[in-house]
Amino acid sequence: MNIPKSNFPRIIIIGGGFAGIALAKKLSKKEVQVVLLDKHNYHTFQPLLYQVSTGGLEPDSIAYPIRKVLKDFPNFIFRLAIVDEILTSKNIVKTNIGDLEFDYLVVATGSETNYYGNKEIEINSMAMKTIPQSLNLRSLILENFEQALLTDQYHERDALMNFVIVGAGPTGVELAGALAEIKKGILPKDYPDLDTRRVQINLIQSGDRILKEMSDKASEKAEQFLEELGVQIWKNMRVTNYDGKTVTTNTDDIFETAALIWTAGVKGVGLKGLDAKDLLGSGNRIMVNQFNQVKGFPNIFAIGDVACMQLEDAPFGHPMMAQPAIQQGKNLGDNLVRLLENKPLTPFVYKDKGSMATIGRNKAVVDMKNIRFQGVFAWFVWMYVHLFFLIGFRNRAVVFVNWVYNYVRFDREARLIIRPFNRNYDAFKD
Amino acid sequence: MNIPKSNFPRIIIIGGGFAGIALAKKLSKKEVQVVLLDKHNYHTFQPLLYQVSTGGLEPDSIAYPIRKVLKDFPNFIFRLAIVDEILTSKNIVKTNIGDLEFDYLVVATGSETNYYGNKEIEINSMAMKTIPQSLNLRSLILENFEQALLTDQYHERDALMNFVIVGAGPTGVELAGALAEIKKGILPKDYPDLDTRRVQINLIQSGDRILKEMSDKASEKAEQFLEELGVQIWKNMRVTNYDGKTVTTNTDDIFETAALIWTAGVKGVGLKGLDAKDLLGSGNRIMVNQFNQVKGFPNIFAIGDVACMQLEDAPFGHPMMAQPAIQQGKNLGDNLVRLLENKPLTPFVYKDKGSMATIGRNKAVVDMKNIRFQGVFAWFVWMYVHLFFLIGFRNRAVVFVNWVYNYVRFDREARLIIRPFNRNYDAFKD
Known part of the structure; x- marks a missing residue:
């Protein structure tokens, strides 16, 4: 070089x-x-990837050119x-x-x-850690609905409209909530010729509560919010395999699905x-x-x-x-x-600023050091914090416009299959 | 079906x-x-594709879900x-x-x-008629600059920083202007270790004026604007071939370039x-x-x-x-x-509402039936008309935010290589 x-x-x-x-x-x-x-030539704001997958945001709004971050630093060199x-x-x-x-x-x-060594799940499931992966998932979700229109087989159609999310950390919970809102607000209008009541959103968690890194109260409330939205939660269940059609579990439950989203570990x-x-x-x-x-x-x-x-x-x-x-x-x-400068180093001390997750419209849970709250106010705090941590004024402005629009109109307009789903997409391993 | x-x-x-x-x-x-x-499952606002290619806009802002256009029409069915x-x-x-x-x-x-039958140009050049094509061009442009950093060979580096646009209709002119502004405003900051003065933007036109569908005054003024921005215009020249490295012409002029953009016909x-x-x-x-x-x-x-x-x-x-x-x-x-209703049909009568092209910041040309104007006011009219014809409030709002930001900050933040350039990308033939 x-x-x-x-x-x-x-x-x-x-x-x-x-x-x-x-x-x-x-x-x-x-x-x-x-x-x-x-x-990549950009920084990714990973906490909002699930909104890209669900058509709520455009990918470019949560990415920021690395060269631009560094542009006023004369001692910096970037290489892709x-x-x-x-x-x-x-x-x-x-x-x-x-x-x-x-x-x-x-x-x-x-x-x-982290697929914990299960190659078949790795090959057949969808991840959501990068922008290309999130766009690929967006395409798959939309294409599955287009596909569901084309079959006369109940069984196949249901599998195409069945989402199985493995792992109920913040990513899994937020994705499940977003899909539930799409089921309610968008699918019946977009697909009047499909019976979208049959759309299922399953969230599978190995432990006995969701959002296990958060407080009991947050878990409980998040679970309640998800259930209100119609998400089916399966606790104390481990997925053992997925061949692209059938999800098997340690409890002998079976799910037929064309979309398994794996957020069970990193x-x-x-x-x-x-x-x-x-x-x-x-x-x-x-x-x-x-x-x-x-x-x-x-x-x-x-x-x-x-x-x-x-x-x-x-x-x-x-x-x-x-x-x-x-x-x-x-x-x-x-x-x-x-x-x-040959000075002594300072040990790292982590200041826990708390954690939060949004479940949907007016629904979020926030754990902070001395205070925990859930509901509408938590939802506003969640949005404020995420806007604050986004890099760049333009990104903040565009995300804000999208959120206001989505909120007022109960909509998500970025439901676009810009590039068709590709199971083998792997440029730079994403 | x-x-x-x-x-x-x-x-x-x-x-x-x-x-x-x-x-x-x-x-x-x-x-x-x-x-x-x-x-595709979306409508494309083609007049703004060049802004997607040059990082000024996000693709999702100029696309609109077709299902959403039709959602209030009970007698409609859409199929991908x-x-x-x-x-x-x-x-x-x-x-x-x-x-x-x-x-x-x-x-x-x-x-x-339209490549007019030249297969070699078709294979090696870039088109800009669809969103995937425009994103592919965006990736190529950015990757060429990253590549230019890696070579010691002047010759190769210059070819990577040389743009040849064939066809000086509105698309070619607008793309040339946008690239010239990137050269001036963004490249020196993003690539301090490249001599971006060596970036060339060549616009090749077979006829004896650019924007030949517009008035003489508009052509003349657009040409002046482009020259002020540093675009090299080649009139009365036809490209005869491009092997991926060298552009040959009927005037025996030769261009070494890694990016030939073909906007010479449809x-x-x-x-x-x-x-x-x-x-x-x-x-x-x-x-x-x-x-x-x-x-x-x-x-x-x-x-x-x-x-x-x-x-x-x-x-x-x-x-x-x-x-x-x-x-x-x-x-x-x-x-x-x-x-x-068994009523007689009405023949189509075209109402020419005029045409326009933007060259860059504060620079546009507008031909209307009874009035022609160029410059700052034309530029505002251009923006207003394009915002007006975009479908959807969200798209308009997001494009507006981006334009205001780009104008105030002399910037284009969507310079992101979301998916790496792929010469053979051809899903659904784009």
């Missing part, structure tokens, strides 16, 4: 997600050369690249566009869908060269110390979803969510500056 | 473009059963289908999802890019069964009489770009643009009702 050496030490950041961008901002105008590598391997002994990153030496390396590769996106067994914690995450340093490599760091910082109050690392990623990025940014 | 017969005559409309939608609206709540077929053939003797449309009988058939298939999208030689006029368009009736088939009509109504004042048919399509759709709608 033809990137000229500067007089300053070079920091390579792999990944422009929440963690990588937060770190980058801290390093602007410092005496370092920063090279940011990502396989796929990292193949880290040669830790030589301080070199190997990529599809060549090799690059680093003085410091920060791995912020994030997470990907794992760290590993990197060759940093994948030694003793480096990895649960969920394929790279073990780091309190300064986000990778064990045994004083100049290599990991932050965000891919980093597992085992602490007494977080024995499996921090939650794989935006907040820990942002906070770790900021802390590491300050620490890297301190490191270069 | 399992569409039940109603008591009313069945009208099949093929194509949900300007013509098909205008016709559909006229037939709502009439005593007919209307079946609209399209290969690709038409294979018309069996005129049996009054049957054959599609990929089955056959369907009609009482009346309206062909509104629109137009596609032709009607024909249909098997209606492709007999004596049915077709110039540009593969179906010859129709003044009632848009196809010669020899009293119950088959063609409207919009695909229809060629030869008249004294329009010896090659009407311009292949939105206005004639919309007006023909409306007129035919009224005529079909008259036909069913």
Whole structure:
């Protein structure tokens, strides 16, 4: 890679997600050369992917050009690249566009869908971790309804109108709620020649409550909201297989569906060269110390979803969510500056700002440190927080316009099959 | 196709473009059963495709769900289908999802890019007639700049930053202007490590003026605007070939480029069964009489770009643009009702509302019947008219927000490679 050496030490950041961008901002105008590598040229606001899948938002509104984030940082270089391997002994990153030496390396590769080794589910189910995946799911949902119009077989038609969502974390819950609202508000108008009362939305959860990371009250209320919307919740159930037609479970329940959406888990996106067994914690995450340093490599760091910082109050690392990623990025940014100034590093301390999930129109649940609330006000808080964390004024304005429109009109106009569904779509592995 | 017969005559409309939608609206709540077929589930506002390609707008803002247009029309049925053939003797449309009988058939298939038989240009160049094509072009443009960063070869880098647009109609002119503004306003910030002064935008025109359908004054002014923006205009030049690297011309000029955009012509999208030689006029368009009736088939009509109504004042048919399509759709709608009531048909009379093109910020040209103007006011008129003709309040609001933002911030934030460029992308032939 033809990137000229500067007089300053070079920091390579792999990944422009929440963690990588937060770190980058801290390093602007410092005496370092920063090279940011990502396989996409945009940052994705993952918490709103489910709205892209369900036609509520356009993909471009929740993506932001990475080059634009960096444009006022004179010491920054971005390259669209796929990292193949880290040669830790030589301080070199190997990529599809060549090799690059680093003085410091920060791995912020994030997470990907975890199928827990089940290849058949991986091949046949839909994930929702990237924009291309979300658009692919949008196309599949819409195409299934078009397909349902074409068959005389009840059985087949029902399977095409049956959604099975596995995993009742925030993503699964929010997607289930959105689909339920589509069933109610849009399908009867769009498909007058289908009996859309037969549309089913099933949400399957292995544990005994949904939103298990949140408070009991939030779980309970979310469950009530979903049931009001007509979502069928299956607790204490594990999906054992899906062949593209039939979902089997450990409780011998069976679901016939043309759309299984897998939101049951994530794992760290590993990197060759940093994948030694003793480096990895649960969920394929790279073990780091309190300064986000990778064990045994004083100049290599990991932050965000891919980093597992085992602490007494977080024995499996921090939650794989935006907040820990942002906070770790900021802390590491300050620490890297301190490191270069030979000052002592500050250990990372996670400030839990709470968590929230929206179920649908006027329905959300919010857990904050000292206060928990549910319902309309929670829904407004959810929207405000998501608008606030979106990068860029234009994105905020466009998302706001869409939300106001969708709210007032009970509508979701981005129900467009821009590119037909493709089971094998895998550019850059999405 | 399992569409039940109603008591009313069945009208099949093929194509949900300007013509098909205008016709559909006229037939709502009439005593007919209307079946609209399209290969996409959305209507495309083609005049703004160049803004999707250049990152100024999101694709979803210029597309509109066809089902939503029809949702208040109880006598309407939509099917996502690709038409294979018309069996005129049996009054049957054959599609990929089955056959369907009609009482009346309206062909509104629109137009596609015309390469005038040059297969090599067709394979290697980029078209911009559909949303997938426009997104593909957006990806190519952005990927070429990323690629330009990776090479040490001047020659190769220049080719990656060289745009050749063939055809200086409104599409070519508007695209050239948009690229010139990107060169000026965005590239130097996004690619500080590239010498973006070397970016070239070439616009090639076979005739001796650009925007040849418009007034001399408009051509002259548009040319001046483009030159101010740094676009190189080549008149009286024909492209003879493009192998993916080198453009050859009839004047022996040569251009090395990684992006040839072909906007040099369109032709009607024909249909098997209606492709007999004596049915077709110039540009593969179906010859129709003044009632848009196809010669020899009293119950088959063609409207919009695909229809060629030869008249004294329009010896090659009407311009292949939105206005004639919309007006023909409306007129035919009224005529079909008259036909069913055994009333005499009204011949189509084209009301030329003028034409316009925008070159860039504050720069547009407008020709109306009694008045022609150019510059800032023309630019506002252009924007107003385009917002007005966009379908749907949400689309208008989102496009408006984007335009205001782009204007105030000299920006285009949708410069996202959502799906990587794919030379062979051809789902449904786009």
